[in-house]
Amino acid sequence: MKTIAVDERGYYGQFGGAYIPEMLYPNVEELRQTYLEFMELESFQREFQSLLRDYVGRPSPLYLAKRLSERYGVTIYLKREDLNHTGAHKINNTIGQILLAKHLGKKRIIAETGAGQHGVATATVCALMGLQCIVYMGSVDIKRQAPNVARMRMLGAEVRPATSGSQTLKDATNEAIRDWINNPEDTHYIIGSVVGPHPYPDMVARFQSVISEEIRWQLEAHTGRDYPSAVIACVGGGSNAAGAFYHFLNDERVRLIAVEAAGLGVHSGESAATSVLGTEGVIHGSRTLLMQTSDGQIVEPYSISAGLDYPGIGPLHAHLIKSGRAEAISVTDEDALQAALDVTRMEGIIPALETAHAFAALDQMKYAADDVLVICLSGRGDKDLDAFMTYLDRVEPLGIHSEK
Amino acid sequence: MNRIQALFAHKKRDILNIYFTAGYPQRDDTGTVIRSLVAAGVDLIEVGMPYSDPLADGPTIQESGTQALKNGLTLALLFEQLQAVRRETEVPLVMMGYFNQVLQYGFDRFLADCVATGIDGLILPDLPLYEYQTTYRQQVEDAGLCMSFLITPQTTPERIHLVDELSKGFIYMVSSAAITGAKQGISDEQVAYFERIAAMDLCTPRLIGFGISDHATFTKACAYASGAIIGSAYIKALTAGESVEKTTRTFVAEVKGTIV
Numbered sequence: 097m098k099t100i101a102v103d104e105r106g107y108y109g110q111f112g113g114a115y116i117p118e119m120l121y122p123n124v125e126e127l128r129q130t131y132l133e134f135m136e137l138e139s140f141q142r143e144f145q146s147l148l149r150d151y152v153g154r155p156s157p158l159y160l161a162k163r164l165s166e167r168y169g170v171t172i173y174l175k176r177e178d179l180n181h182t183g184a185h186k187i188n189n190t191i192g193q194i195l196l197a198k199h200l201g202k203k204r205i206i207a208e209t210g211a212g213q214h215g216v217a218t219a220t221v222c223a224l225m226g227l228q229c230i231v232y233m234g235s236v237d238i239k240r241q242a243p244n245v246a247r248m249r250m251l252g253a254e255v256r257p258a259t260s261g262s263q264t265l266k267d268a269t270n271e272a273i274r275d276w277i278n279n280p281e282d283t284h285y286i287i288g289s290v291v292g293p294h295p296y297p298d299m300v301a302r303f304q305s306v307i308s309e310e311i312r313w314q315l316e317a318h319t320g321r322d323y324p325s326a327v328i329a330c331v332g333g334g335s336n337a338a339g340a341f342y343h344f345l346n347d348e349r350v351r352l353i354a355v356e357a358a359g360l361g362v363h364s365g366e367s368a369a370t371s372v373l374g375t376e377g378v379i380h381g382s383r384t385l386l387m388q389t390s391d392g393q394i395v396e397p398y399s400i401s402a403g404l405d406y407p408g409i410g411p412l413h414a415h416l417i418k419s420g421r422a423e424a425i426s427v428t429d430e431d432a433l434q435a436a437l438d439v440t441r442m443e444g445i446i447p448a449l450e451t452a453h454a455f456a457a458l459d460q461m462k463y464a465a466d467d468v469l470v471i472c473l474s475g476r477g478d479k480d481l482d483a484f485m486t487y488l489d490r491v492e493p494l495g496i497h498s499e500k
Numbered sequence: 501m502n503r504i505q506a507l508f509a510h511k512k513r514d515i516l517n518i519y520f521t522a523g524y525p526q527r528d529d530t531g532t533v534i535r536s537l538v539a540a541g542v543d544l545i546e547v548g549m550p551y552s553d554p555l556a557d558g559p560t561i562q563e564s565g566t567q568a569l570k571n572g573l574t575l576a577l578l579f580e581q582l583q584a585v586r587r588e589t590e591v592p593l594v595m596m597g598y599f600n601q602v603l604q605y606g607f608d609r610f611l612a613d614c615v616a617t618g619i620d621g622l623i624l625p626d627l628p629l630y631e632y633q634t635t636y637r638q639q640v641e642d643a644g645l646c647m648s649f650l651i652t653p654q655t656t657p658e659r660i661h662l663v664d665e666l667s668k669g670f671i672y673m674v675s676s677a678a679i680t681g682a683k684q685g686i687s688d689e690q691v692a693y694f695e696r697i698a699a700m701d702l703c704t705p706r707l708i709g710f711g712i713s714d715h716a717t718f719t720k721a722c723a724y725a726s727g728a729i730i731g732s733a734y735i736k737a738l739t740a741g742e743s744v745e746k747t748t749r750t751f752v753a754e755v756k757g758t759i760v
Contacts, residue, residue: 105630115599117556117625118650119677121659260562261552273555280654280677378600378626379553391574392604393552 100345100421102412106294109419111385111411114293115378119277123285124381126200128295134196135302147191148306151224152181154188156307158314158470163442164455170463173318174445174473175311175340184448184475185304185336186217190286192303194221197284204228204283208272210237210265210332211403211450212244213475214288219253229253232271234264237402243479262396265332265406269380289333290410293381297338297410304339311470312343325467326351329474330454331424332368332404334413336474341422351423354413355457357399358426368397370409371417371424379408385418400429400483403450403475431456433487436477448475449483503592503620504646504669507543508705508726515727516718516755517707518734519546519596521564522581523573529744530573530581536745538589540752543727544707546623547582549575549597556625558681560732564739575605579613586618594621594648594669607636611643621646621669629662637666648672653693657700664702671706673697673725678710681732686711686720694724715757730755 106112106128114124134140148154157176165172177185190207197205205222207229209215215231222229231248235257238245248255258267269291276285290297290304308327316322327344329337331354344350359367367373374385379394386408387395399405409417416422427435436452439445447455451474463469477484507515518537522530530547537545550565550573557565582593595614602610602624614622622645627636629649640647646669651660653676663671675690690711697706708721709729721728734751741747753759 113631114628115626115631116628118655119556119652119674119679121628121652122654122656260559260566266553270553270555274558274679277556277679278677278682375604377603378598380555381626388600388604390604391576392598392601393569394600 100416102294102298106298108412108415111383111414112294112297113383114381115383116293116381117277119280120273120293123276123280124293127299130200131196131295131299134199140195140199143195144192148188152187152191153179154306155310155314156180158311158318160318161443164439167442168458169465171468173315173324173468173470175307175470177307177336177472177474178445178447178451178476182213182217182220183478184213184217185307185339185472186214186288187220188306188339189288189300189303189335190214190217190221193284193286194225194227197227197286198225200284202282202284204230204279205286206230206232206272206275206283207286207288208232208265208268209288210234210268210405211401211448212237212241212248212479213403213448215253215255216244216247216251218286218288219248219251222253223251230275231255232258232268232275234258234262234268236263237265237268240483241402241479264402266394266397273380289335290338290412291333291380291382291408297382297412300335301338301342301412304335305342307336307339307472308341308343311340315468315470319468321468323347323350324470325463326353327470327472328353328355328454328457329472330355330404330450331409331413332357332406332450333408334410336472338410338412340470340472352416352421353457353461354417354422354424355454356424356426357401357404357453358428359398359400361428362426366398368399368405368407369426370407372426374408382411384408384411385414401432401449401453403448404453425457425460427453427456431459433484436484437487445473446477447473448477449480451475502644502646502669503590504544504594507592508670511543513726514722515543515707516752517544517546517727517729518542518752519548519729519731520734520738521548521550521561521568522578523550523568523571524564524735525567525738527568527571527573528581530578531585532744533748534585534591535588536748537752538591540749541756542591542752544592544594546594546596546729546731549578549595549601551598551601554598556679558679558732560681560735564735575601579617582617582619592620593618594623595619596623599624599627607639611639611645614645615643619645621648623648623672625650629666632666641668650674651697653677660697660700660702664704667704670726671702671704672729673706673708675708675711675721680710682711684711684713686717691724698724715755718755719757
């Protein structure tokens with residue numbers, strides 16, 4: 097097996113690179129030359145680790161989900177990224193990048209956000225460090241993730257609506273990139289996923305790799321074995337999946353399951369299942385799989401989950417899926433909503449709509465009874481209560497509960 | 501000789517390059533726009549290939565591209581439109597768009613269609629120098645096409661020399677740190693940058709673009725380069741104007757200072 101690692105130019109196999117306009121070159125090149133050395137600095141490591149422990153609340157628990165395990169006849173552990181400060185895995189990356197931004201002397205932070213979790217995580221670290229924060233968010237997402245918009249405002253961030261295209265994550269990313277072109281000197285762009293030009297995909301994966309690092313030793317403590325049979329994670333751009341897969345990438349004993357949003361159905365025309373519908377191209381500075389027309393126009397995706405409503409995937413995931421190292425599963429809105437309801441009532445945990453897709457994938461997977469599965473519970477679902485209530489009103493009118 | 505190189509060989513200053521979005525305002529206006537620009541005395545024309553996600557462009561070009569796509573413009577249709585107009589004019593034509601469009605169309609097929617159509621140059625702002633140098637340069641040069649790369653106020657001298665080496669025809673000098681159509685006027689800081697680059701004695705002629713919108717900015721830019729590029733201001737004029745011919749005639753005359 098070939099080792100899975102990024103090369104100096106930011107390629108995983110044929111995917112990656114830095115396809116950016118010249119206006120962005122100095123900033124991206126500065127990051128490329130800095131990030132690896134910076135991450136090895138003892139001063140960075142000390143501050144990063146102490147913030148992850150005392151501010152974020154790491155390590156996040158690895159929890160044996162007993163009722164869910166019984167239901168599926170397999171051992172299921174949940175990696176509880178939802179218990180991190182701000183309620184998702186996104187903060188692991190924003191802590192790392194804000195320290196890098198300070199190191200580079202940047203005064204102004206911009207970010208894109210879909211579900212709002214990355215926006216909140218960015219606004220949080222900006223408040224912590226006293227830096228100006230501007231978050232671009234699609235107008236559609238501003239409406240469907242209102243609680244996170246309120247949190248960002250409370251944290252002092254300016255939320256700027258992206259009104260072009262599908263008015264979702266793709267368009268918010270376009271606007272953030274345009275902002276960076278206009279403000280090249282004082283601004284750092286904290287990308288929230290393993291997308292964008294090199295070094296972002298690798299940098300974000302490294303900051304998120306704390307997830308799989310902890311899974312290894314926590315699983316050993318629980319089971320005496322430091323690797324699971326499979327790791328399951330949802331993929332929009334793919335940052336929680338990259339973090340949960342990271343230390344198992346080159347361990348073929350571990351199946352890697354990337355769960356995408358099928359929206360109303362993979363072939364319904366309203367979907368975000370990039371690994372099935374995507375072809376090779378360039379999006380947001382990276383050569384990867386994306387949903388596009390034969391003329392290279394990027395297709396507007398659809399998913400009920402704002403965090404998965406993205407027409408591309410990170411180049412690492414494109415490489416993992418195309419090379420056969422990872423398996424892709426796609427899950428519809430409807431199945432994700434039902435999975436969220438089931439997990440909530442079986443384990444007392446309300447997962448984010450994004451994460452609910454990973455749970456729904458269990459219904460489509462084959463496994464042996466003695467398998468040990470780890471699901472990355474990437475975020476909590478408070479932000480999605482509106483969508484959940486609409487679903488409940490439909491499946492449980494008049495408040496009649498189904499027996500589990 | 502390539503038409504772009506021929507132009508720069510005989511005209512050393514005040515070259516006016518106008519960008520427009522193909523298929524805008526109406527799908528079949530591509531030919532009309534080019535004919536009108538030629539009639540108005542424009543030296544070089546950039547044909548914008550409308551794209552869904554134009555990262556380096558501001559709202560004006562972005563919206564015109566969205567409209568052109570709604571109008572039903574495809575690359576195949578665009579090549580047909582350009583073939584028709586090429587029979588009537590020898591004006592140098594440059595295709596400008598994003599790398600993904602060319603990649604999907606097929607790089608080889610795209611180059612072949614450019615050659616068959618009589619296209620002279622390419623600008624793909626998100627095709628990195630490194631990828632061009634290692635993968636695509638030979639094919640582009642063998643096809644006889646001029647590739648123009650961008651430099652900005654932040655580009656290092658070392659990299660400017662690389663751009664000079666890889667660019668054929670002209671270098672696209674971005675006037676300030678900005679997306680297209682974002683800033684008005686030319687500051688002292690920009691003039692210092694123009695002077696710094698002019699003093700580098702590059703082999704390739706330079707055209708200054710971004711923020712050039714009228715006679716004043718065009719004249720100022722021309723003092724420091726072989727000419728300048730106007731995009732968003734022309735698109736705005738087309739959007740507001742009644743007929744393509746009349747709008748173009750008035751717009752170009754104003755830029756050149758032939759009417760006041």
